[in-house]
Amino acid sequence: MAKETYSIPVSVAERYEFQRNEFSLCVAHATAWQIPAEKLALIEPLRTSYEEKYALAANRSIRSPATTAARDAAWNALSPYVSDLYDRHLLYNENISAADKEALHIRMTSGGGGSPSPAPTSTPIVNLSSEEISVLHVNYTDSNSSGSRAKPANVVFAEIWYKIDVPAPTMPDECPLSCNISRSHDGIVFSPEMRGKTMFGYARWVNRNGKVGPWGGLFSAIIP
Numbered sequence: 001m002a003k004e005t006y007s008i009p010v011s012v013a014e015r016y017e018f019q020r021n022e023f024s025l026c027v028a029h030a031t032a033w034q035i036p037a038e039k040l041a042l043i044e045p046l047r048t049s050y051e052e053k054y055a056l057a058a059n060r061s062i063r064s065p066a067t068t069a070a071r072d073a074a075w076n077a078l079s080p081y082v083s084d085l086y087d088r089h090l091l092y093n094e095n096i097s098a099a100d101k102e103a104l105h106i107r108m109t110s111g112g113g114g115s116p117s118p119a120p121t122s123t124p125i126v127n128l129s130s131e132e133i134s135v136l137h138v139n140y141t142d143s144n145s146s147g148s149r150a151k152p153a154n155v156v157f158a159e160i161w162y163k164i165d166v167p168a169p170t171m172p173d174e175c176p177l178s179c180n181i182s183r184s185h186d187g188i189v190f191s192p193e194m195r196g197k198t199m200f201g202y203a204r205w206v207n208r209n210g211k212v213g214p215w216g217g218l219f220s221a222i223i224p
Contacts, residue, residue, distance in 0.1 A: 004091045035089050043081045050074040080135045080187030117154040120205035120213030124158045128221035135187040149184040155205045157182040162201030172202040
């Protein structure tokens with residue numbers, strides 16, 4: 001089973017171009033790709049702020065520790081939304097052409113030439129943290145290695161099934177929403193009207209062959 005993956009560049013200049021490319025394509029194809037207009041509207045002021053502060057920090061004549069810190073703070077506010085668009089709207093979106101997926105730097109991966117990896121046997125242990133408005137960060141460890149945030153060998157992401165508001169689900173099948181979290185501390189972005197409600201979820205590991213592990217226990221947090 002082929003997997004679609006992406007990675008946000010580490011360098012300041014490359015990640016700036018990465019987010020500009022992502023948002024320009026999403027705005028241009030929002031209807032065709034079924035990206036909610038209200039989500040793009042929510043992101044726009046964060047993106048504008050980041051680009052303004054990036055420009056100030058890039059200007060050598062006025063660059064200072066303060067302008068650099070402001071740029072980095074603006075990126076930290078924007079970056080969960082960069083990941084959210086990929087995780088919830090761009091990966092595995094059948095409405096996006098192969099050429100546009102290439103433009104979005106979405107890569108196809110497979111199990112390669114070795115023998116297929118067995119299904120994971122451990123579970124993600126998840127806790128949710130709130131650091132900014134309307135975003136919950138998914139922090140995970142593995143049940144077989146609780147001291148590390150690393151995924152088990154050959155696992156590509158944690159699959160999250162979740163629901164919003166009470167009553168709490170008693171099993172994953174009662175959760176109508178889902179997303180894939182490829183890195184611990186990635187954020188899930190919620191619409192403003194969900195603030196103050198509780199997110200309930202379950203998680204399981206998915207490996208590069210598409211095999212899934214057992215579900216972990218229920219976790220929850222109030223959406224800030």
